Amino acid sequence: MKYVDEFRDPALGEVLAGEILGLVEAGRQYKFMEVCGGHTHSIYKYGIDDLLPANVELVHGPGCPVCVIPMGRVDDGIALAHQPGVIFTCFGDMLRVPGSEGTLLDAKAQGADVRMVYSPLDALRIAKANPDRVVVFFAIGFETTAPSTALTLKRAKAEGVGNFLCMCNHVTIVPPLRALLDSPDLRLDGFIGPGHVSTVVGVRPFEFIPAEYGKPISVAGFEPLDVLHAIHMILMQLKEGRCEVENQYARVVPYDGNPRALQVMSEVFELRPHFEWRGMGFISQSGLKLSEAYADMDAELRFEVPGIRVADPKACQCGEVLKGVIKPWECKVFGSGCTPERPIGTCMVSSEGACAAYYNYGRFAREREVV
Amino acid sequence: MPSEVSEREQKVLNIIETARAKKQKFRDAQITMAHGAGGKATQSLIEGLLVPAFANETLEALADAGTVSVLGGKVAMTTDSFVVNPITFPGGTIGELSVNGTVNDLAMAGARPLALTLSLILEEGLPADVLKQQVAAIAVATEAAGVAIVAGDTKVVERGACDQMYICTTGIGVLDDRAALSPSALQPGDKIIVSGRIGEHGTAIMLARGEFELDADITSDTMSLWPMTDALLERAGPSLRCLRDATRGGVASVLNELARASRVAMIINEAAVPVDPSVAGAAEILGIDAMYVANEGKLVAIVAPEAADEALAAIQSVPGGEDAAIIGECKTEPEGMVLMATAFGGKRVMDQLVGDPLPRIC
Numbered sequence: 001m002k003y004v005d006e007f008r009d010p011a012l013g014e015v016l017a018g019e020i021l022g023l024v025e026a027g028r029q030y031k032f033m034e035v036c037g038g039h040t041h042s043i044y045k046y047g048i049d050d051l052l053p054a055n056v057e058l059v060h061g062p063g064c065p066v067c068v069i070p071m072g073r074v075d076d077g078i079a080l081a082h083q084p085g086v087i088f089t090c091f092g093d094m095l096r097v098p099g100s101e102g103t104l105l106d107a108k109a110q111g112a113d114v115r116m117v118y119s120p121l122d123a124l125r126i127a128k129a130n131p132d133r134v135v136v137f138f139a140i141g142f143e144t145t146a147p148s149t150a151l152t153l154k155r156a157k158a159e160g161v162g163n164f165l166c167m168c169n170h171v172t173i174v175p176p177l178r179a180l181l182d183s184p185d186l187r188l189d190g191f192i193g194p195g196h197v198s199t200v201v202g203v204r205p206f207e208f209i210p211a212e213y214g215k216p217i218s219v220a221g222f223e224p225l226d227v228l229h230a231i232h233m234i235l236m237q238l239k240e241g242r243c244e245v246e247n248q249y250a251r252v253v254p255y256d257g258n259p260r261a262l263q264v265m266s267e268v269f270e271l272r273p274h275f276e277w278r279g280m281g282f283i284s285q286s287g288l289k290l291s292e293a294y295a296d297m298d299a300e301l302r303f304e305v306p307g308i309r310v311a312d313p314k315a316c317q318c319g320e321v322l323k324g325v326i327k328p329w330e331c332k333v334f335g336s337g338c339t340p341e342r343p344i345g346t347c348m349v350s351s352e353g354a355c356a357a358y359y360n361y362g363r364f365a366r367e368r369e370v371v
Numbered sequence: 372m373p374s375e376v377s378e379r380e381q382k383v384l385n386i387i388e389t390a391r392a393k394k395q396k397f398r399d400a401q402i403t404m405a406h407g408a409g410g411k412a413t414q415s416l417i418e419g420l421l422v423p424a425f426a427n428e429t430l431e432a433l434a435d436a437g438t439v440s441v442l443g444g445k446v447a448m449t450t451d452s453f454v455v456n457p458i459t460f461p462g463g464t465i466g467e468l469s470v471n472g473t474v475n476d477l478a479m480a481g482a483r484p485l486a487l488t489l490s491l492i493l494e495e496g497l498p499a500d501v502l503k504q505q506v507a508a509i510a511v512a513t514e515a516a517g518v519a520i521v522a523g524d525t526k527v528v529e530r531g532a533c534d535q536m537y538i539c540t541t542g543i544g545v546l547d548d549r550a551a552l553s554p555s556a557l558q559p560g561d562k563i564i565v566s567g568r569i570g571e572h573g574t575a576i577m578l579a580r581g582e583f584e585l586d587a588d589i590t591s592d593t594m595s596l597w598p599m600t601d602a603l604l605e606r607a608g609p610s611l612r613c614l615r616d617a618t619r620g621g622v623a624s625v626l627n628e629l630a631r632a633s634r635v636a637m638i639i640n641e642a643a644v645p646v647d648p649s650v651a652g653a654a655e656i657l658g659i660d661a662m663y664v665a666n667e668g669k670l671v672a673i674v675a676p677e678a679a680d681e682a683l684a685a686i687q688s689v690p691g692g693e694d695a696a697i698i699g700e701c702k703t704e705p706e707g708m709v710l711m712a713t714a715f716g717g718k719r720v721m722d723q724l725v726g727d728p729l730p731r732i733c
Contacts, residue, residue, distance in 0.1 A: 004655075008714065008715055010714060010715050010716040013715050013716050014716060017716075044719060045660075045713070045719070046713050046715040046717050046719075047711070047712075047713040047715065047716075047717020047718045047719040048715075048717055049717070050717040050718040050719065051716060051717050096405075102400075105403045105404060105405060106400075106401065106403060108403070108404070109401050109402060109403040109404070110401065118582070118583065122582075224715045224717075327380070329379075329380050329383040329384070330379075334383065335383055335386050335387050335390070336386070339390070341411065359387060360720060360722050361719075361720040361722075
């Protein structure tokens, strides 16, 4: 595929991997967090960690928008899906995320009309095609997907589509990063910044990471050469004693983001005082809800949802895993109470989460360390 | 205390290992779509409920077809149901699938397909023309596969109780003397062959449902695999360890099943896997992996290394096998795992699916 294959060139990858090896100090452990689930996926898909020196470790961050949705929100979604006359729509990978009593897939099996969509516009189309039903779109994602939800709501309003509602679970990227950075036991040396989110918010919002917390960050694209390049850039900063925000993904990400997308978001959404994250607890001003002007399209206002907070099991240590304080296997419930088939925390929900990856590939990873 | 730490880690790994090796239990409260997707949930249904309930050696082998001794000879027997939506799609129809699917399950057991039975479950209101079209397609497919339909059944259910029509076929075939196939016969060093470009059927169906507004010229690969199997048995018979048609769950699921059954590792060379550029492009856009997408006319053959070239040539000599390729080989460690050497130069695990291959949002 033209314009993509160039960023997947194995020969260039080998060169970069060689240079990374040259930048790494023997005997020093490096832990970098890739913030975005998209990066985790690329790292997995292309086997990028296999190309890194054994003392460079990638920690999967909180940036998988599906996995961070807490059980209580899933329960609320399922309650909406069971309302008579409701067609419940959401992205595919949300269907498998467990609430306190099952997933949306289970709700579908019990008779709820749950449909997978590829974009909020698909959900709007379903609403127009079914004027006698109420269509709820379960909106998730960071600033990456929030603008498309916002535009869809704007369009629905403009076209007077009265049966289209949104249950908003959009979240913002900076507060959870700050929450991680604020914890005294953080063991990270740098960040691979979220490229997709940055196309909307820009690079500027990440300036606080080097300025206030002294950690380097490189905003990166999603092709394998992008990820390797970003790691190279961070190692270079560490070697040269610099600490700043760099933009590896400048071919797509402008420094100030996308002002039009930010504008439409601010019209349609407003910050919630706090929002709960699976495995990380409540984080202030980290979630979005529909603004006053769009309140009539807010599914949580139109229907009664249980709104019951389901505490993460005490033994779940996702937060520590995310901070790099413990390894997945050191968590008390890892492999016993929490498995990929019956996950508890965010790190086990997605197949690319740190714990699920370790559960499935641990033996392989150990073998690699020995080599 | 690194040694103590690694001891604890080893303990955890051992617990996982034991859990993975255990027969899957069926503990779900209800059936979800994941139970039909060919991944771990399907496996728990089969190994945790069905096989124990009907316990016998033939069934426990979990082969595509079971064998029965009849008057001194060996007969292979299999059955399959077809519920695809839409019932007509680029490159095929539910009727063709229902013939080829069962014929292929027999062929993969090393049996020459002889005869089929055909059950039709029809929805009230189904236009007669639609039914006639499917019946004609079934007739053409049986002709092409050289099998006869020798018995059948029809049922009609109320509107809404099924989606237009479902088909169930049962087939018998004669075990071929040249075949000595078993999912547990794989040895380290064996070569892994795939008979052509992967992921076409599943992608064609997804696009035919019209949910994605993607247009691509991708057609289903449905066809009888007996001619290819016949050629393989003729030229590499004794060196052929196992054959599988890579249907639901795709090539990745087949490889995982075989690696587990034979307790070998597999290493797949991503760059060697034949994939049509449109299929690769559609998979990229939809966020799915072609290795997990269904095929209806592709087989995976595991062959002793010395016969690999001959086996590859045999497949390539048959129409539909032109793009066949050796995509990897069996190794000793890590036992039961399938690894992928990516085209980018890294290595990763290619695991079993947990449920349906659900598209990712980011």
